Amino acid sequence: MPDLVFQLSDPTAADPSVAGGKGAALARLRSLGFPVPDGRIVATEAYRQLVESPEIEPLIADLADAAEGETDEREDLAATLREAVRSLSLPPPVTDALAALPPGQYAVRSSATNEDLPQASFAGQYDSYLGVEGTDALADAVLRCFASTFTDRAVAYRARNGVSTASTRMAVAVQRMVEPDASGIAFTADPISGDRTVSVVEAGPGRGDAQVSGTATADTVRFDADAGETLSYAVGDGRSERVLTDGDVRALVAIAARIAAALGRPQDVEWAIRDGEIHVLQSRPITALFPVPEPRPTDDRTHVYYSFGHRQGMPEAMPPLALDVWRRLTDRVGESFGLRVRFTAAAGGRLYLDLTPFLRSPRLRERLLENFAAVDEPAGDALRTLLAERPDEFPASAPSIGGYWRAARSATRVAPFLARALRGMPRALCCSDPAATPERVKETYDARVERAARTVRGAETPAARVEAAHRAIRDAFDWLLDPFYGPFLAAMLSGFLLRRLRPGHREHVDALALGIEADxxxxxxxxxxxxxxxxxxxxxxxxxxxxxxxxxxxxxxxxxxxxxxxxxxxxxxxxxxxxxxxxxxxxxxxxxxxxxxxxxxxxxxxxxxxxxxxxxxxxxxxRRARRALLRESPPFIRPIVGRLASVYRGNLGIREHPKFALSRLLDLFRDAVLDAGSELESAGALSDRDDVWLLSYDELLAGLDDPRTLAGIGLAERRREFERFRGLSAPRIVTSDGTVPRARPERESGTALTGTGAAPGVAEGIARVVTDPGRERLERGEVLVAPYTDPGWTPLFLNAAAVVTEVGGRLTHGSLVAREYGIPAVVAVADATDRIETGDRIRVDGTRGVVERLD
Structure with a gap:
């Protein structure tokens, strides 16, 4: 029979399946020499023997069935389970071990197998008891910890995080009680900003019960770990003296940093001080932190990164293979523009673009911020905030001979691209038929893509098809914009000139972009x-x-x-x-x-x-807008206005053509990769062909050459990490030290939410919050509220009275489509899908960038 109780120093106790997450972390820390109070682990096997009894097991099955049902039913079942578990008797080996403990007070802490995980800490979800003394009291506390598996908050938390109650196992840590002079938490990274160079320590006198209950505030210390100095010390309300000395702070930060290094990620360390001695009571990952972009910079400077997904209107995590391919493609584009260092980094399954080279030039910095004002206002605001708060870290380089030389070299690389981009613009502006342009450009793209498809399909092996498909996407960046830029730049210039020539008729110019069927x-x-x-x-x-x-x-x-x-x-x-x-x-x-x-x-x-x-x-x-522009223009410029109006409306129809062509090439790549996945599944190297997306590009090619090279890669861990990344909210801007700068404070009052007005007009309707258009439906006349909208969301626009999104700018996909459809849109509304609920009646003012709740 398996053992039911282990010494905390026993190596077996470091196994989370035996000791739960909290207990295993404490056992590992104690084995590494950290000052963790000694004690015992009541193993998960003891819990299993209790809950797999005929009285308990059916109730757990009923609770699992009710997890997605009515809250009242779920809570009633959970209460029944708690009472049933507390009424049981512990196995004799457990009570014998508790009776053998030396006299004194103990801390009895729950430790579930799904607790203190990187993706979900379960902090505060399960019960713990302090100052427990005597065998009967200890046995009761252990049973109560087991029963806390079924607290209402724990059941709800597991449901939100997709964790099965039936698979949860509970252990209990029974440790010598430390009656502290002071206690608190040490965060090895700033939990608010994400800055990995700043530690935050919170402290209160004694056990800190008043701080935990919220009746008093803790002392809060911010400590610069790199400089080794305190940045600020705020004494808690109602106290005039500090709880911690400078020496206490330095020692706590040092211990917490070593724990984080040992456990491999930033930690939230619970500590206590008694008679000057520091005791580590618990350590868990800081789950709210977004990962730091990798690879780290090698120049010892802070770098700033912008989310590629936010720019593309798709900020969700991608699996390793997809991310690897986009990194390769984007770095190649960066090289073509003369960037000497790697242009990209990855964090949380997302691709990030390094903005640092642009921030070092005053002119490029200002143009970058101007661009953000058009495409992603919150990102621009966050970047301005960062530059204002940390100016010394992002100095604009003074002009130098070396700088001019590098600029000249970059210009020589960019010049051919600009020449190609501008080459077709004069003809598109003055001579070619705008009405025929969309079909002509489409035929050019179709021919290119079909040529690539024939090459991919003609490849003889799965590896050759993958390489050919990848090469087709890579090479597309050499030609993808050639048919597009001349006519499209002519359209943009035409719109600009019309607004300058007819400054009082902006509404008519905007109306030219309505209902472009060639798009x-x-x-x-x-x-x-x-x-x-x-x-x-x-x-x-x-x-x-x-x-x-x-x-x-x-x-x-x-x-x-x-x-x-x-x-x-x-x-x-x-x-x-x-x-x-x-x-x-x-x-x-x-x-x-x-x-x-x-x-x-x-x-x-x-x-x-x-x-x-x-x-x-x-x-x-x-057409009425065009006639109005002509009618109200002076006779001598009517031919110019007429031509500009035709070019503007006609050439706007090619706006999505490059994206369509690229999407077809990505589809070719998907087919080739899935065929390769099937090949590797047949060879026994993968258990499922879709696991191919968990490989890197080089690993995939190596595996196709010899499937044995994929042995030991750890796909299960990669899958868990990807699922964790999918649950993270990606910041628009993040620095190399992990700081996520905040955007501007929202200009809100009462029921109004603000964002960027992206398509003019006002509409009222019932909100429909859609996070997955594959599972959710938008009825005619409802207001679409979504995290983002890329072209795959566009079918929903057909029914929408208005659009509200969390991501986007005036020039992103959803904004342009909304303007073409003539429906109001407000984008970049922070947390819109959380703050607006399906069924809310709202007013969307796309002109002012305001969303108001009307109920």
């Missing part, structure tokens, strides 16, 4: 409306789609043949797209058309052809 995304959404019209022709099929039928379920229906033919036709043209499509690991519409079916379902309550009528109405508004 690739607009065409796709119109096709979704057409799909809804086909479904509407067969009421039973429409009802099935409205009820959430999948493509497979529709395929079993004889009456759905016409709709499925139309769906297949749609997927032939647009099936390479996806939600979050810059991540090639994500399923494409042709694999899972659920987002499209949801968008169709949302259209079924509208009249047939309504989307086409709306497009015609937007086109009519654009």
């Amino acid at each position: 690739a995304v607009y065409r796709m959404t119109m096709s979704i409306g057409d799909l809804a019209d086909v479904a509407r022709e067969t009421p039973a099929v429409a009802a099935a789609i409205r009820d959430g039928a999948t493509r497979e379920e529709l395929a079993d229906r004889v009456d759905a043949a016409a709709f499925l033919d139309a769906l297949d036709e749609f997927l032939d043209e647009y099936g390479f797209r996806a939600v979050g499509e810059i991540d090639p690991s994500r399923p494409r519409y042709r694999e899972d058309p659920t987002p499209i079916l949801n968008a169709v379902a949302g259209r079924l309550e509208t009249a047939g052809g309504e989307h086409r009528e709306r497009t015609a109405a937007l086109g009519s508004r654009a």
Whole structure:
């Protein structure tokens, strides 16, 4: 029979499956020589023997079934379980071990197997008891710790973090009680800013009960770990004297730093001081910290990074292979612009771009901030705050001969790109037919992509196909913008000139961008409306789609043949797209058309052809605006205004063409990688082909050459890390020391939320918070509230009365599409999906950048 109690110094106690997260950390720290009070671990095996009894096991199964159900039912079951566990008797080996403890007081602390994890600390979720004395009292405290597995807060916390109650095991640490003169917590990184160079110590007298209960505030010390000096010491309310001496602070910071180094990540260390001696009572990861970008800088300077995902409107984590490919591609682009150092870093499964070289030049710094004002206001605000608070760390370099020489070298690299970009602009501005430009550019892209596809499909081996697909994406950056920039820059210049020539007619100029049917995304959404019209022709099929039928379920229906033919036709043209499509690991519409079916379902309550009528109405508004511009212009400039208006509207239709072409190339890469994954699964190197996304690019090629090279890589750990990263909220701006600078304070009052006004107009409606368009549906006339919107979200715009997002700027995808659709949009609204709930009635003012709750 397995042992049920271990000495804290026993190596077995350092196993989290035996001692739980807290107990294992304490055992490991004690083995490393840290001042951890001695004691015993009541192992998880004792808990298992109790809860797998006939009285308890069925109740746990019922609680698992109720985890997603009504709160009252869940809480009633949890209360029943707590009482049932407390009524049991501990196994005799446990009570014997407790009886053998030396006399005195003990601290009895719960230690669950899912506690103190990197992704979820479970701090405060389970119970602990201090000053426990006597065998009976100790046994009761252990049972109460076991029973705290089922506290309401612990059950709810596990549900939020996707942790199974049935798989949870509880151990209990029973340690000699330290009656402290002072106690508190030492954070080895600033838990608010994320700065890894600053430690924060909180301290209170005695056990700190008043601080824990909130009736008193702790002393708070900020300590510069690099400089070895206290930055600030704030004495808690109601006290005039400091709890800690300078020596106490230095010693606590030093011990906590060594613990963090031993455990491999920043820690939240609970400590106590008795008669000048420091005791470590607990240590757990600081789960709220976003990882520091890697690789670290080698120049001993603080670097500043911007989230590539926020710029692309998709800030979610990517698995290692997708991230590795984007790093390679982006670094290659940086090299082409003369950047001598690596341009990218990775943090939390996201790609970050190093802004530091741009901050060193006063001119580039100002242009960078101006650019952020257009594309991502909160990022610009955060960057300005950082530069204001830490000016000495980001000095603008004074002009020098070396600087001029480097600028000249960079200019020689950039000049050919600029020449190519500008080459086609004069012709597009003055001569070519704007109405024909979108189709001509599309044909150019189609030919390029088809050529790449033939090369990839003609490769003879999985490795050759992966390399060919990767090369196709890499080489695309040499030609992707050539057909685009000339006409598009002509459109931008035309819009600028129209606003300068007709300064009182901005509304008419903006109206020229409404309902551009040549736009690739607009065409796709119109096709979704057409799909809804086909479904509407067969009421039973429409009802099935409205009820959430999948493509497979529709395929079993004889009456759905016409709709499925139309769906297949749609997927032939647009099936390479996806939600979050810059991540090639994500399923494409042709694999899972659920987002499209949801968008169709949302259209079924509208009249047939309504989307086409709306497009015609937007086109009519654009034509009226053009006539008004001409009518109200002086006769001598009317030909110029007419040409500029045609170029502006016509050439805007190519805005999404490069992204469409790149998305098709990413789709080719996805196919090649999945084929490679199947090959490795057949060879026994992977248990599932989708695990291929957990490899790096070099590992994938090496594995295809010899599957044995993948042995021991640790895919399970990578999968856990990726899942942890997916749960993190990525900052727009982060520094190399982990600091996440705050954006401007929000200008809020009452029920109003503020952001960036991205598409003009005002609309009211019922909010629908959508975090996954593959599972959620937007009904006609609702306000879409989303974390972000990339092209894969665009089908929802067809039903939206307005759009509110947490990420974006005036020039990001969702903003431009909203303007084309003529619906108001406010972007960069902090925590919009948390602060607005589905069912709230809200007003969206896209002109002022304000969202108001009306209920």
